[in-house]
Amino acid sequence: MTFNMSNYMHGAIRLKVTGFMPEKFINLCTAQNIYLWKISKKNSDLFVWMKVEDFFLIRPIVRKSRTRVTIVSRYGLPFAAKRLKKRKILLIGPVAFFLVLNVLASFVWFVDVTGVKNLSDSQIKAIAFQQGLKPGVLKSNINTKQIENEILINTPEVAWISVNFIGTRAVIEVVEKTVPKQDDKSPAHIVAGKDGVITEIITLAGQSTLKVGDTVKKGDLLIKGFAPEPVNHQDPSAQPPVISVPPQLIKAKGIVKARVWYESYGETELIKAKHQRTGRQQIGVLLKIGSNEIVLKSAHPEQFGLYDKEVVHKKLPLWRNSDFIVESNIDIYHELDTEWSEMTVEEARDYAKNNALAQIQNLMPETAQILSRKIELIKTEEPNLVRIKATIEVEEDIGKSMIISQQ
Amino acid sequence: MQSRKRGRLQRLAGLLEIPQDIVMDLPRITMLGNRQLLIENHKGIIEYTPSLIRIKLNQGELIVTGADLTLGNLQVEQILVEGTVEELKYDL
Incomplete structure (x- = not known):
């Protein structure tokens, strides 16, 4: 009723x-329909x-009631406008501010690319740049459909794309096509990845010289990447051709399973010290x-016999690539208590x-099949130590593709 | 004569279910606790100090005493008294 919009206007x-x-x-005043409000009296003044x-x-009315009136305070737009007339710059400031804000907001200042996995940002940005989407251009001059x-x-790797503006930022959203991985067709041998005794060998492509039961070392050739030689059925006793043709190189394929042994040691102390924070x-x-560097509070961890240190590094977040020079380092020293467990x-x-x-x-592949497991206790001179040797025999595919370098 | 006319009017108002304040030209006083007092259908202010307000009614006057009394929203038809109202008295 009192300081409302109408009164302000x-x-x-x-x-x-x-x-x-x-x-x-x-x-x-009331008789004249003059609306009064917030009437109060101080001493004899109203x-x-x-x-x-x-x-x-x-x-x-003033004359009739034999009173005198003086204006104490003013409120509302007409008075504010009058004041503004005296201080023009006060009016120009906000107007200029909104004008500049509006002008600056109608430009593109950043170009972002999201959703890329294999493609590079710069590749897409370069195309956008050619089409005129670059920092400093008017938003209204950009035809997003055309850029898309x-x-x-x-x-061609892009399946779907959208270009839109978020404020002064142009965001290019990309969804890439998932292209099936291309098989490497270059000729390759299959070599042993680990030492072992071969238990099974299936050759799908290439030539194998090994038999089941052969022992192979890491790096040995298992399946050669040569095309199989034509077998002469008509005459098994015929002489092999005198001129040996260099075999055609192919990518060897096959499964070579072998028995592999793994060994590892583990040890523990019977009496162990355990550290715990005391609080x-x-x-x-x-x-x-x-x-x-200003030390606001210094710690004296020497008082604690044993302690561990925790460092909390606090820094204001980055704002538009400007680094804040103020940062704080909080070191927390926790006192430790030693507990002996037997x-x-x-x-x-x-x-x-x-x-x-x-x-x-950690060493075994997931597909490995455990054949046997042996655990041995190793005697040590130290009475406090228990040492164990674990041996595991597994069957696994040891074949590894190795590209034949052609020279 | 005056009272007889009024009595008749009152009965008529009761019969027709018309609010009596309209028929009889009586003030309607609404109080919100002791902090607000709205008087409608008044005939003007006789005296106003922060501790005492005398309001002229159709018949006689209404005396409001209290502390820090102010008149908010003063119009021809109504007066809104704000502040701490302590006492309300009719002086006919």
């Missing part, structure tokens, strides 16, 4: 009414709010401004065994 004033009977002034347009009508089509035509901690705070020999052995097996597990 038309303007309102606060009047101080002095005189013998200010109540008469109020009554006369303060009222009224609309500016009503102020020009109260002269006869152009990129689609020029890069007591000290915090050191360091403030870095440029190259200056294990039985059986427990220690289990623990060491698990360790050893876990190591082997």
Whole structure:
């Protein structure tokens, strides 16, 4: 009712009414349909709010009620406009601000490419650049449909593309086609990837000279990448051709399974020290401004017999590629408590065994088939130590493709 | 004579279910706790100080006493008294 939109638009004033009977002034005003609000009295002075347009009508009322009025404060657009007229730059500033903002927002300032996996950003950006999508151009001059089509035509790897603007940023969204992986057709041998005894050999392409039961070393040739020689059925006793033709090179294919042995050691101590945080901690705070370092709080970890250190590095986030020079370093020192835990020999052995097996597990391929597992306890001179040797025999495909270098 | 006419009017108002304040030209006073007091159908202000307000009615006057009383929204038809109202008295 009081400081609403209408009053703001038309303007309102606060009047101080002095005189013998200010109540008469109020009554006369209401009789004239002059709207008053927030009437209050201080000492013998009456303060009222009224609309500016009503102020020009109260002269006869003032005279009739024998009071004097003075304007105490003003409110509303007409007064604000009057003030602005005196301070023009105050008006020009915001107008210029919004104008500049609007102008700058109508340009493209950044070009981003999202969704690329195998393609490079620059490749797509280059095409966009040729089509006029580059930092500093007017958004309205860019035909996104045309750029989309152009990129689609020029890069066959792209399945779908969309160019749209998010503020001053042009975002090129790319979805790539998933192209089936091309098989390497260049001639290759299959060589052994590991030492082992061959248990199975299936040759799909190429020539194999090995039999089941042969022992191979890592790097040995298993299947040669030569085309099979034509077999002479008519005359098995015929003389082999005198001129040996260099065999045609192909990519060897086949499965060579072999028995492979893995070995690993695991050891544990019977009595082990275990460190635990006690909960007591000290915090050191360091403030870095440029190259200056200010110690806000220094820690004294020497008090703790044993401690570990945790460093919390705090830095303001990057903003538009500008690096903030202020950063803080918080070092937290936790006091440690040593606890000795004792294990039985059986427990220690289990623990060491698990360790050893876990190591082997990393070396074995997932398809390997475990044939046997042997665990040996190794006697050591140290009474506190349990050492274990684990041997695992597995059957796995040891074939590895190796491209034949042609010279 | 005056009272007889009024009595008849009152009965008529009751019969026709018309609010009595319209028929009888009575003030309608609405209080919101002790902090707001809306008086409709008044005839002007006689006296106004922050602790006492005298409002002229059709018949007699209404005396409002309280503390920090202000008149918000003063119009021909209604007065809104704001502040802490302590007492409301009719002086006929």
